Amino acid sequence: MxxxxxxxxxxxxxxxxxxxxxxxxxxxxxxxxxxxxxxxxxxxxxxxxxxxxxxxxxxxxxxxxxxxxxxxxxxxxxxxxxxxxxxxxxxxxxxxxxxxxxxxxxxxxxxxxxxxxxxxxxxxxxxxxxxxxxxxxxxxxxKQKLDIENALSTLKDTQNQLIHAEKMASLGELTAGIAHEIQNPLNFVNNFSEVNTELFNEMEIEFKHGNPDEAFAIAGSIRQNLEKINEHGKRADSIVKGMLMHSRVHTGQKELTDLNALADEFLRLSYHSMRAKDKSFNCEISTDFDPGLCQLNLVPQDIGSVFMNIYNNAFYSISQKQKKQNGGYKPQLEVRTKKNKDTIDISIRDNGLGIPHEIAGKIFQPFFTTKPTGQGTGLGLSLAYDIVVNEHGGTISLNTEKADCTEFLVTLPIR
CATH class of the missing domain: 1.25.40.10 (Tetratricopeptide repeat domain)
Structure with missing residues (x-):
């Protein structure tokens, strides 16, 4: 003891x-x-x-x-x-x-x-x-409670700033796409206007030389060019109207929307935005829109931003794969819509780099990104998930085959 x-x-x-x-x-x-x-x-x-x-x-x-x-x-x-x-x-x-x-x-x-x-x-x-x-x-x-409250407030402010930065980045890409798309009809208008100016000079010369038949033939060419100018002017007008529609004040109110038109419009804007960044970029785009699709009650600006984000990621993946391939690679992007009994499916499939299976479950997490530092905030797909699931009661999922293809499937309810 x-x-x-x-x-x-x-x-x-x-x-x-x-x-x-x-x-x-x-x-x-x-x-x-x-x-x-x-x-x-x-x-x-x-x-x-x-x-x-x-x-x-x-x-x-x-x-x-x-x-x-x-x-x-x-x-x-x-x-x-x-x-x-x-x-x-x-x-x-x-x-x-x-x-x-x-x-x-x-x-x-x-x-x-x-x-x-x-x-x-x-x-x-x-x-x-x-x-x-x-x-x-x-x-x-x-004291710890106050510190936690201050940290939470700071975190919320930082998160709001990052979300704002992501929206501004999307707006920049949207603007670049619009500018690139509107440039084409403007080029046609400018070219045909210059040609018509030359034709008017030639027509005046023919009239002065007493060749009315030749002058009338030139007038016919001028008329055809004016029709082309009018056609491309209307095309530019429709682009501007679409831009104004998507840049109006976002009220968050749902409205009946043609989903096929919305998906197609943002597809073109995203593609032209990528072309504006990289003139050598090219991709075969195919669409299969269900003609029997009914209009959906949704927030077009928000669903448009979902499409824009997925398209941008797809074109980025295709671009990175193009740079790694020596030849024989054919870039492809396929967009399909399908009406079911109670839902509508939107499939966006690309043959870019793909997403590895080990990180596929993380892509919808906030701040997760596979892009190099400074090229992505990691909020795009997180915001897309929130818009589709929480705001519209739908689903968004990923089907991926590593180094082969990536497919996003967005499902929205018919209400």
Missing amino acids: RNYISLARILLNAGKTDSCIYYTGLAFQTSRKNNFLHYELNAAKLLAQAYQVKKMADSGVRYLTIAMIINDSIFSQARLRQFQAISFSEQQREQEMAAAKERYQSQTRLYGLLGVLFVSLLIAGILYRNNRQKQKANILLN
């Missing part, structure tokens, strides 16, 4: 409280079993001290009380032996024995009162310490 208690004291001083309690407990149980009161007393005191270190007040008070009881027991046995010795040797001094007994009882009562007072003071000290610790913990929790 002595070795256990000595080892336990060393462990307690070393800060290994649990090990101290274990060995002291062994010494305590062994001492109690063999009625070794002194070792039992030392073990009880050491256990009380160890539990106080672990801030287990109830266990500490329990073993402290046990120590006091053992101490009283040891003291009682010693006095009893002394009393018996005095009785045996001094039987004639009964009055002195009575006085000694009275003193003993007084001391016992005093020790009892002192013990109660000590325990009361100990409990009061423990309660006071716990209360102080609780106050400090509350202050710390309030």
Whole structure:
């Protein structure tokens, strides 16, 4: 027992409280079993001290009380032996024995009162310490709460800024596509206007030289050119009207929309945007739009941004694969729509780099991107998921074959 208690004291001083309690407990149980009161007393005191270190007040008070009881027991046995010795040797001094007994009882009562007072003071000290610790913990929790609220506010601001940046990037790509697409009819208008100016000069010369037949033939060519100018002018007008429709204030209100036209329009804008960035880019585009598609009640700007994001990713993947291939690669993008009983499917499939299976489950997570740093925020597909699933009650999923093709399937309910 002595070795256990000595080892336990060393462990307690070393800060290994649990090990101290274990060995002291062994010494305590062994001492109690063999009625070794002194070792039992030392073990009880050491256990009380160890539990106080672990801030287990109830266990500490329990073993402290046990120590006091053992101490009283040891003291009682010693006095009893002394009393018996005095009785045996001094039987004639009964009055002195009575006085000694009275003193003993007084001391016992005093020790009892002192013990109660000590325990009361100990409990009061423990309660006071716990209360102080609780106050400090509350202050710390309030500070941590404020820090978390500030961090959350900062995170929301940063997230809003990133979402705004993603929308501005999409707007830039949309503008580039519109500018590139409108450039074609404007080039035709400018070219035919220049040709007509030359033809007017030739017609005046023919009239002056008395060749009306030749002049009228030139006038016919001018008329054909004017028809071409009118045709391409109307084409530019339709592009501008479409641009104005998509750049109007976004109210978030749903309206009946031709999904085929919406998918086709943003397909052209995305393609021309890619062509504006890379003049050498080319891709075979095929569409298979279901003619029986009904108009859907949706937010056209939001669904358009979903299409734009998927198209942009597809053309980017195709462009990267083109740069890696030496030859023999034929870039292809296929867009299909299909009407089901209660839903409409929109399939967008490309034969670019594909998406590895091990990261396919992460692509809809915010801030996840496979593009190099600075070329993507990782919010495009996350916003697309939110628009399709949360705003329109649909689904968006990915079918991928690594290094072969990527297919996004958007399903919208018919309501």
